[in-house]
Amino acid sequence: MIDHKRLSLDPDAQRRLVDSHMAGLRQRYPYQFPQTLPDYMLDPEPGWLPIIDALCHDVDRLLPAEVRIEFQWTQIKEKFGTLRAYWSLGPLFYDVQCPDGVVSGTVPRQRPDQYEVIWDAIDQRIQSATAESAGTCGDCGAPGTLRRLPWVRTLCDRHAVLI
Numbered sequence: 001m002i003d004h005k006r007l008s009l010d011p012d013a014q015r016r017l018v019d020s021h022m023a024g025l026r027q028r029y030p031y032q033f034p035q036t037l038p039d040y041m042l043d044p045e046p047g048w049l050p051i052i053d054a055l056c057h058d059v060d061r062l063l064p065a066e067v068r069i070e071f072q073w074t075q076i077k078e079k080f081g082t083l084r085a086y087w088s089l090g091p092l093f094y095d096v097q098c099p100d101g102v103v104s105g106t107v108p109r110q111r112p113d114q115y116e117v118i119w120d121a122i123d124q125r126i127q128s129a130t131a132e133s134a135g136t137c138g139d140c141g142a143p144g145t146l147r148r149l150p151w152v153r154t155l156c157d158r159h160a161v162l163i
C-alpha cells in the first residue's frame with residue numbers, strides 16, 4: 001500500500017509518481033512496453049500501481065520467451081472508475097453510454113491459435129486486476145468502493161471525503 005502521508009493529492013505530484021513508476025516497469029519489462037508507446041498512454045490511478053506491478057510480473061511469468069514478441073501493452077488507464085489494461089492481442093473493448101449507466105463489452109480479436117491457452121490466461125489475469133481495482137482506492141491503494149461523484153472513481157472513505 002502507498003503511504004498516505006507521502007502521497008499528495010496534487011495532480012502534478014500524482015502524475016510524476018505514476019510516470020516514474022511506469023518508467024521503472026518499462027525498464028524491468030522492456031518487451032511489454034514498446035518504445036513507440038507514449039507515456040500518456042500509461043495513465044493508471046496512483047493507488048493501483050501495486051496492482052499493475054503484479055500484473056506485469058504475472059504476464060512475464062505466463063509468457064514463454066519465444067512468444068514475448070507477441071505481447072505489448074497498448075494502453076493502461078482508468079475508465080469508469082476501474083483499471084483498463086489493453087494489449088496487442090487482447091480483446092477490443094466498447095462502452096455504450098445508456099440512460100441507466102454504461103454498458104461495456106468486448107469483441108475477441110483474431111490471434112495465432114497455437115498459443116490460445118496463453119492468451120486466455122493473460123486476458124483472465126488482466127480481468128482479475130480490473131476486478132481488484134474496483135475495490136482499491138485510486139488515490140492511495142486502501143480498500144475502496146466505486147463512487148459516483150458525479151464522475152465515477154474508486155476511492156476509500158478518506159479520499160472520497162477529500163473530493
Ligand SMILES: [Zn+2]
Nearest residue numbers: 137140156159
Ligand atoms: Zn484513499
